[in-house]
Amino acid sequence: MKIFVVIFCGLSIAISVAAQTRESSTKPESRVTTRSAVDVVPLPSSKGLNSTQAAGKKLFVQRCSVCHLPALPSYTAYGPLLNKAMVADRGDEVVRLQIMQGSPRMPGFQYTLSPKEIDQLVVYLKTLDVLNKE
Numbered sequence: 001m002k003i004f005v006v007i008f009c010g011l012s013i014a015i016s017v018a019a020q021t022r023e024s025s026t027k028p029e030s031r032v033t034t035r036s037a038v039d040v041v042p043l044p045s046s047k048g049l050n051s052t053q054a055a056g057k058k059l060f061v062q063r064c065s066v067c068h069l070p071a072l073p074s075y076t077a078y079g080p081l082l083n084k085a086m087v088a089d090r091g092d093e094v095v096r097l098q099i100m101q102g103s104p105r106m107p108g109f110q111y112t113l114s115p116k117e118i119d120q121l122v123v124y125l126k127t128l129d130v131l132n133k134e
């Protein structure tokens with residue numbers, strides 16, 4: 001009886017090892033899809049931005065893009081897409097107030113961003129002209 005148990009165990013171990021080997025040999029080399037930030041966040045390149053605009057871009061990506069850029073998987077943004085036409089239409093002061101005070105669906109940043117940082121953001125928004133698909 002014992003010998004059957006040993007044979008049975010040995011067989012099942014051999015089968016599972018074989019199955020695992022087959023699985024790993026049929027696995028494609030890499031399943032990771034390489035996506036660059038450019039695929040996901042359709043922001044224009046930073047080339048040509050001066051230091052204030054670049055500082056504003058960094059803040060925008062960190063603090064605003066979660067709502068103001070479309071994100072996977074829905075490709076729709078929670079907030080409106082922002083660009084220089086919007087800033088020109090509303091005026092710098094209104095845009096600064098919106099950023100500071102927020103609105104029903106947007107938090108205000110007056111306690112978390114300095115006036116200088118808010119200026120950098122406004123300066124950066126004025127460089128955007130491609131995000132006006134909506």
Ligand code: HEC
Pocket residue numbers: 060063064065066067068078079080082086090095098099102103104105106107109121
């Ligand atoms: C939690 C999501 C969220 C975050 C984070 C956010 N916003 Fe907003 N924002 C909105 C929404 C939603 C609106 C539309 C107004 C509304 O519904 O309250 C808006 C409106 C605006 C407007 C007015 C646009 C217009 O057409 O008048 C500006 C300017 C703006 N946001 C700038 C910013 C900036 C700059 C940041 C980062 C510092 C930021 N927002 C962060 C959600 C957000």
